[in-house]
Structures are given as C-alpha cells and as structure tokens.
Amino acid sequence: MSHGFDTLAIHAGQDPEARTGAVIPPIYQTSTYAQDAVGAPRLGYEYSRSGNPTRDALQECLAALEGGPVGLAFASGLAAEDTLLRTVCKPGDHVVIPDDAYGGTYRLFARVAERWGLDYTPAKVSDPDAIRAAVEPGRTRIVWVETPTNPLLGIADIAGLAGVAHDAGALLVVDNTFASPYLQQPIAHGADVVVHSTTKYIGGHSDVVGGALVAADAGLGEELRYHQNAMGAINGPFDAWLTLRGIKTLGVRMDRHCDNAERIAAYLDGHAKVGQVIYPGLPAHPGHEVAAKQMRRFGGMISFRAAGGEEHAVEICNRTKLFILAESLGGVESLIEHPGRMTHASAAGSPLEVPGDLVRLSVGIETVDDLLADLEQALG
Numbered sequence: 212m213s214h215g216f217d218t219l220a221i222h223a224g225q226d227p228e229a230r231t232g233a234v235i236p237p238i239y240q241t242s243t244y245a246q247d248a249v250g251a252p253r254l255g256y257e258y259s260r261s262g263n264p265t266r267d268a269l270q271e272c273l274a275a276l277e278g279g280p281v282g283l284a285f286a287s288g289l290a291a292e293d294t295l296l297r298t299v300c301k302p303g304d305h306v307v308i309p310d311d312a313y314g315g316t317y318r319l320f321a322r323v324a325e326r327w328g329l330d331y332t333p334a335k336v337s338d339p340d341a342i343r344a345a346v347e348p349g350r351t352r353i354v355w356v357e358t359p360t361n362p363l364l365g366i367a368d369i370a371g372l373a374g375v376a377h378d379a380g381a382l383l384v385v386d387n388t389f390a391s392p393y394l395q396q397p398i399a400h401g402a403d404v405v406v407h408s409t410t411k412y413i414g415g416h417s418d419v420v421g422g423a424l425v426a427a428d429a430g431l432g433e434e435l436r437y438h439q440n441a442m443g444a445i446n447g448p449f450d451a452w453l454t455l456r457g458i459k460t461l462g463v464r465m466d467r468h469c470d471n472a473e474r475i476a477a478y479l480d481g482h483a484k485v486g487q488v489i490y491p492g493l494p495a496h497p498g499h500e501v502a503a504k505q506m507r508r509f510g511g512m513i514s515f516r517a518a519g520g521e522e523h524a525v526e527i528c529n530r531t532k533l534f535i536l537a538e539s540l541g542g543v544e545s546l547i548e549h550p551g552r553m554t555h556a557s558a559a560g561s562p563l564e565v566p567g568d569l570v571r572l573s574v575g576i577e578t579v580d581d582l583l584a585d586l587e588q589a590l591g
Contacts, residue, residue: 216276216393216462220272220276220393220458220459220462223271223274224268224269224270224271224272224275224455225268225455236264236268237264238265238448238449239259240448241263241448242259243257243258244256244258259445259448260440260443260445261440263448265452265455266284266445266447266451268455269282269452269454269458270282272458273407273425276392276458276461277392277396277405278398278399279398279426279427280426280427280429280432281425281426281432281433281435282423282426282432283424283432283435283436283439284409284421284423284445284446284451284454285421285422285423285439286420286421286422286444286445286450287408287410287420287421287422287444288315288388288407288409288410288422288423289316289319289408290444291406291407291422291424291444292319292406292422293323293442294424294435294439294442294444295384295406295435296319296329296353297438298434298435299352299353299431300324300329300352301328302327302328303328303330303350304330304351304352305329305330305331305332305347305351306320306331306332306351306352306353306354307332307342307345307346307354307355307381308320308332308333308334309335309356309365309563310333310334310336310562311360311361311362311363311365311565312355312357312360312558312563313357313361313386313554314550314554314557314563315554316355316386317555317561317563318557318558321561322557330350332347333562333563335365336356336360336365336367336372337365337366337497337501339368339371342354342356342372342375346375346376346379349380351379351380351381352381353376353381353382353384354372354375354376354379354381354382354384355384355386356369356383356384356386357386357388358385358386358387358389359389359491359498359512360389361388361512362550362554362555362565362569363489363565363569364389364489364490364491364512364513364514366491366496366502367501368501369383369395369397369400369505370505373401373402373403374401376403382403382404383401383402383403384402385402385404385405385406386406387406388406388407388412389411389510389512389540390506390510391411391465391510392405392407392413392461393412393465394506394509394510395507400505403426404424404425404426404431405423405424405425406422406423407424409421409422409423409446410422410539411540411541411542412461412464412465412541413457413458413461413541414454414458415458415460415464415541416453416457417542417543418453419450419453419457420450421454422446464543465511466508468511468575468576469492469508469509469511471511471574471576471582472490472509472510472511472513473492473509475574475582475586476488476490476493476513477493479513479586483518484518484519484590484591485515485517485518486517486518486568487515487516488514489513489514490513491506491509491510492509492510511575512540512571512572512574513571514570514572515569515570515572516566516568517570521551521567524549524570525549526591527570527589527590528547528548528570530588530589531547531585531589533581533582533585534546534572534585534586536548538553540571541573542575543576544575544577545572545573545574545577545582546573546575547571548570549569549570550565550569550570551564551565551566551569554571
C-alpha cells in the first residue's frame with residue numbers, strides 16, 4: 212500500500228518500539244553491542260559506525276521520502292558528497308558541476324578532490340547544451356547539479372539532464388537541499404543519486420548538522436553503504452533522532468515557507484531599491500516553467516540584487532531585525548546573508564564567483580507581515 216508524503220514523513224522507519232511500545236524511536240546512544248555468540252551479532256548490530264538503530268530509522272525514512280531503495284545519513288552534507296565522490300570516481304575522472312554551486316561544494320572539488328586527481332568543469336545547469344558541451348565522453352563520471360542552485364536559484368531540467376548524463380555513461384547527481392523531498396523528488400525524474408544537507412529544511416530547526424544520500428539503484432546504494440562504513444563520517448544517534456523529529460513536520464513547514472516566500476518575492480519585485488529578484492515562482496524567472504513542471508511549489512529561498520550595489524547589499528544585511536544575519540538556511544527562523552562575503556567567499560576569483568550586490572534570504576515561517584516590515588526598514 213502506498214502512502215502520502217506526510218504519512219511517510221511521520222511513519223516510515225518509525226514503527227513503535229517493539230519492547231515498550233514507545234511511539235518515538237529511541238536514541239540508541241551506544242558505541243557497541245553485545246553479541247549472542249562469536250560471529251553472531253544480534254540483529255546484525257556490531258558497532259555503531261557500521262549500524263545504529265536510530266540512524267537506520269532515519270535512513271529508511273529518507274529513502275521513502277525520496278523514492279529510492281537505499282538512504283544513508285552522514286555527519287554533514289559535505290561528508291555525504293565526499294563519500295559519494297570517492298565511491299563513484301577515481302583519479303583521472305571528470306565531473307561537471309554547476310557554475311554557481313554552493314561554495315562548500317566548490318571548495319571540495321577545487322581544494323580537495325582536484326588534488327586527488329579528480330577534474331571538474333563548471334557549466335550552467337539551466338542550459339542543457341552547456342552541460343552537454345562540458346561532458347567529456349569516456350571520462351565524465353558524474354553530472355552534478357543543484358536545482359534550485361545556491362545562491363542564484365537556477366533551475367535544471369532533471370529529466371533532460373538525466374538523458375544528457377546517461378547518454379555519456381555518467382550518473383546524474385542532484386543536490387535537492389533547496390527544494391527538499393516535499394517539493395521535488397529527483398529520482399522520479401531520472402536522477403541516480405540525491406544529495407541533501409539535512410541541516411537545512413529536512414532538520415528544519417537550526418539545531419543539528421547532517422547530510423544524506425539516496426540512491427536510485429540498490430547496488431550503487433550498497434556500494435555507498437560500504438564506503439560510509441569504511442570512511443566513517445556517519446550521523447550520530449542523537450543527531451539522527453533530531454533530524455527524524457524535524458522530518459515529521461517537513462510538509463507543513465514547507466507550505467508555510469512557500470507561502471511567505473511568494474509574498475516577499477512579489478513585494479521585492481516591485482521595490483525601487485531592488486534591482487532584480489531571483490525566485491523560481493516569479494513568471495519572469497527563466498526557469499519558471501521547468502520548476503513548475505518538476506516541483507510541487509517554488510521553495511523558501513529568494514535572492515535579490517541591491518540597486519545600490521555591493522555596499523548597499525551589505526547594509527541591508529546589517530539592518531534587518533527579524534531576518535537573522537547568519538549562514539545556513541531552511542530553519543523555521545528567517546535568515547539573511549551576503550553570499551559573496553559569507554557562504555560563497557571560497558569561490559571569490561573563480562568562475563563561480565557571485566555578484567557583490569547579491570543578498571540571499573532564507574524565508575522562515577514567522578508572520579509574513581512582520582517579515583515584510585523588517586525588509587522595508589532594512590532596504591532604506
């Protein structure tokens with residue numbers, strides 16, 4: 212029997228505990244497990260790096276929400292990305308990445324993986340021809356996309372890029388952090404692996420750091436599981452429990468994030484102090500039609516360019532009262548940041564450098580009129 216998203220978020224991997232009937236999965240805060248005999252671990256649990264019931268509950272839930280057979284939970288989104296790269300790629304391979312990728316992802320490729328012998332080419336994910344031109348047949352192992360991208364909110368046609376990747380014998384990897392599985396399920400559109408920073412919308416409360424991979428193919432999922440254990444950057448049991456708690460309200464939170472973001476995007480779009488509003492829900496956004504096709508709604512992230520240039524953008528970030536000046540995103544509280552000097556500082560001077568006048572908003576679930584008033588006073 213199939214269930215709806217919100218039912219899966221509350222119940223997948225989270226049956227009442229067998230011994231006591233506890234409705235919420237327990238936090239198995241243990242490093243090791245008593246074995247019934249030599250070579251006979253109880254229920255397969257030997258050591259918590261290799262397996263932990265709380266983490267298993269989260270992994271089962273993540274897989275159900277993304278529609279894949281194998282889900283894996285990691286210490287952070289970057290730990291998940293690193294494990295994926297070292298599972299799938301070898302020195303000499305090539306990856307196509309977004310030309311406005313998250314700064315941490317870019318740093319992983321440019322400062323870590325490249326030294327290991329992995330080449331990469333940035334390309335615009337909203338342009339299938341640009342992605343196709345960046346692919347090196349016989350060498351490209353992964354086409355890596357974010358949709359929406361961070362921070363310029365570009366939209367990739369997942370099904371179209373799946374075709375590009377698969378024609379070249381490569382995997383399509385989709386970072387689904389900005390959308391969340393509630394708004395978008397890339398595997399249903401042909402993606403091979405979905406990546407998340409569960410720190411963001413999935414956890415949703417700015418109180419836990421984590422990452423996830425969900426594989427469309429069970430065999431690849433088991434390879435990833437092997438490397439997860441071998442490399443060790445696993446999600447701890449308390450972190451897994453907090454993330455599961457956040458998942459239960461993901462659907463209702465995302466609807467409020469979207470409601471608020473739509474109001475704020477419309478307000479900014481008509482403001483004299485704003486040069487450009489970048490939000491996939493606006494009909495003028497170049498990726499609007501593709502986003503409408505593959506997303507349930509358009510998300511809670513908005514970027515805009517300050518009409519007064521970089522210093523004006525910095526002033527706006529410094530003036531807000533309810534929008535908290537902070538990195539990260541996806542929590543119940545609204546955040547504001549200057550990507551060029553904060554989350555994307557590592558991309559300065561590279562092809563992925565972001566405009567200096569760019570401001571990024573993570574729109575929370577507060578009363579939207581209060582958020583609008585805060586932006587009004589901050590814009591000056």
